[in-house]
Amino acid sequence: MIDAETSYQAVSSRDARFDGVFYTAVRTTGIYCRPSCPATTPKRQNVHFYPSAAAAQGAGFRACRRCRPDTSPGSPEWNVRADLVGRAMRMIGDGVVDREGVTGLAARLGYSERHLTRELVAELGAGPQALARSQRAHTARLLLQTTELSATDTAFAAGFASVRQFNDTMRQVYGLTPTELRRKPTRSAAAAVPPGAIALRLAHRGPLAAGQLFDFLALRAVPGVEEVTTTGRVRSYRRTLALPGGPGIAEVDQPRGQQGRLDCRLTLTSLRDLTCAVQRIRALFDLDSDPDAVDRRLGADPVLAPLVAARPGLRSPGHVDPHELAVRAVLGQQVTVAAARTLAGRLAARYGEPLPVPSGGLTRLFPTAAALAEADSADLAMPGARQRALRGLCAALADGSVDLAPGVDREQAAASLLALPGIGPWTVSYVRMRALADPDAYLPTDIGVRHGLRAAGATAAVDDSAWRPWRSYAVHHLWAALNSQEAKQN
Template identity: 55%
Template sequence: MHTDTDACLRAVRSRDARFDGWFVTGVRSTGIYCRPSCPATPPKARNITFLPTAAAAQSAGFRACKRCRPDASPGSPEWNVRADLVGRAMRLIGDGVVDRDGVTGLAQRLGYSVRQIERAVQAELGAGPLAIARAGRAQSARILIETTTLPLAQVAHASGFGSIRAFNEAVQEVFAMTPSQLRAAKTARGRSGTSPERDPSPWQRLSLRLPFRAPFHPDNVFGHLAATGVPGVEEWRDGRYRRTLDLPGGPGIVELSPTTDHVRADLALTDLSDLTVAVSRCRWLLDLDCDPEAVDAALAEDPHLAPLVRRTPGRRVPRTVDSREMAIRLVLGQQVSTKAARTHAGRLAATFGAHVDDPGGGLTRLFPGPEALLTAGDESFAMPVTRRETIRSLCRVLSQGSLDTSAGADREEARRVLGDVPGIGPWTVESYAMRALGDPDAFPGTDLGVRIAARALGIEDRPRVIESASARWRPWRSYAVQHLWATGDHEANKLPEEDIL
């Protein structure tokens, strides 16, 4: 996108928020970089350079605009869609792999050398993996500086910096202010931070805004998460979706609630250094980095889907915060009702999930990992013998690491490995690709809801016919599925009116 100068100039001159996150605008005369929708007077074209990411702008010596806050714009939708090396690398960087394991760890996950990874990312993004991860740390630091009263030394550690000096230099370089000045400026504007609340259990609470590109239709994504929520692990309470999180530094709890221009996230963490990972996983869960206008425009070209898209533009795909959990839950849900699947999963969580002390509601457990379920006796699985054995086979594959469940997984390889598990068929594989791998073109064509909706739209209810009709929806068939599901009256298609506990 950033190489199409004319298109970028049009976006900047019209202050088009749809392009926030696609590129940033570096202004050579001032040394700052902005998002395309910056409300300031557009600079002269001769003073502008367009860059693909905030990290690239920072590496080129630009500092973030204090007015439009480009470092806090929605992420590029490109990285969630692309299945190539750079797309997989960007998803892993967003999930904190470089912060935890360095570029060496990133390269090992992707199966390439460090030099190959650095060259590929640098060539396309104008910044290497370390610079991109550093930009994410700077953003986390700003959130903690402005929304808490934590000592700055703790902020440095929590945001992933190895030293106070590196923290100070990064904040100064990115925001043209020292950490102390950044906090003072926020206090002067009348929005002083609050100290993270502490409970008898070591929770530290933070509230922040998760931006998205409009339009955003929250009903199906929040409705689906609430309707399928595992008791003790997830709940809908007081108009908010709540769930436990299994994070690198310990358990966490998140509350997510949609508003007109952002999703409010209230986090309770045991380790503040998990902030970046928690935010990344919440954005992934709600598909917040989607480009809804591109999706809707493509789907609306099909006469079957056009009326559905016009009725509710901006549908997102409900995903997951844990791919291993999703794989297990999909097998639990094979050929049973939503209620039955919730009941099975809730029983397993209550018995084998690690305990969590929820200070604000009814959450009690983390979802159990495959290692724990491998110890479960037959009496723990109230289901047919064949499905019980499928779950055990899947848990062995997951515990051995044969199925890559990381954010940077190769989608086709993951499909192959999952499909080789006895008892797992196309519906489970495609549902996993859609909800765990984030494949925008996954299509569980044998799904009963899809078949019913297709029939209602005048598409013959035969697998080959439905598959053929779906070719017109590529590469956005995962989103077409959301519109098809919404033609029914299932509770997953609407926001709950009452608490689901």
């Protein structure tokens, strides 16, 4: 939590970089806002700052209807930090408390409920139940305003235990009843959303290098599982999702210009998966990043400075399924991106669970680790050593001896991966960077990184320690520099 005077300066200048980092509560109105709220700046003596929306709600403040602070990007701190609080926040965001309760969250983290609650309250002003409750309220508001679900169905879909709890929470958080919160979509908005889909706007901070982000995903899109389409002037990334309640489909539009958000549509088997699906899409597009902090650090390096200037807001894409990403990392060992994608597509066609109803080019989920552990050798067009590495990885993922779930201890996960035959430092670093959303993973032996350094004009060994804690972003800048050079040559 930054100091109060700096916070007030951010509020006075309506600095959107701090949205989601802290929340501003005004005693005279009983309302809490994001720092960039366009309302008149309150007097300093009337303002109190909270590190989380849940803390502001617990203190009796309700969300501003103008700036909608519950839609702020998540704090960039949680991916950077590997301590108990950072890991807990990643798990809460993925919906672990809604599915398994605080007991399940504490068990996953390896701490008692009491200790976990004490740590979260000390740093965020709210315990795990209150943080999850705040998240449920946001999910319920989305459902009320984007679907035709009844209030009762919305309550249980959002994860509330009872309608009474749902009603009380919505009145406390928003100052309105569920009926008052519901609004009918405009005709144009309704026409743009497929039947059964939920339309969302996913906020992000600062600039977003959208073209490079969508190009990166398009180049690696697995046939049947992912696709990039263009309708009119709108380019969209679409993919299937393996969610706790059943398969889903996500569709995200590439923005034109800097809108501060991505338009997204989700089609879910179970609406209870909404929170989980949103969090996974945010991780895939790295929407909780702080691009100003990243660009400031990397832009100070003489090798990276021109690359940062050319692509401000470059993201480090995560993934929606850590098991899928780990498998694809092994498939990509010592082969081109195109070859890895082709092999992944063949395995998906052979072992992936078909969707109940295909959607465009999306026909199936990516195969589970358990299914690939038993894959026929004839379907694995790779050397024997890599086949054994793939089978060993999939068996370890299937039996839980390697855990890549959100919030896992990254060092422990890396050690477990390295203990498997055929899994080396490159694979582990790639998994850390994308499956575990580590902002500081580096791939010094990667051929693309080496060629990218040459393309950037590096004539000697570089000191990558100067890039910490954003080395994952440096990797993407070097890959982008290489791709740009190859495009010019062609």
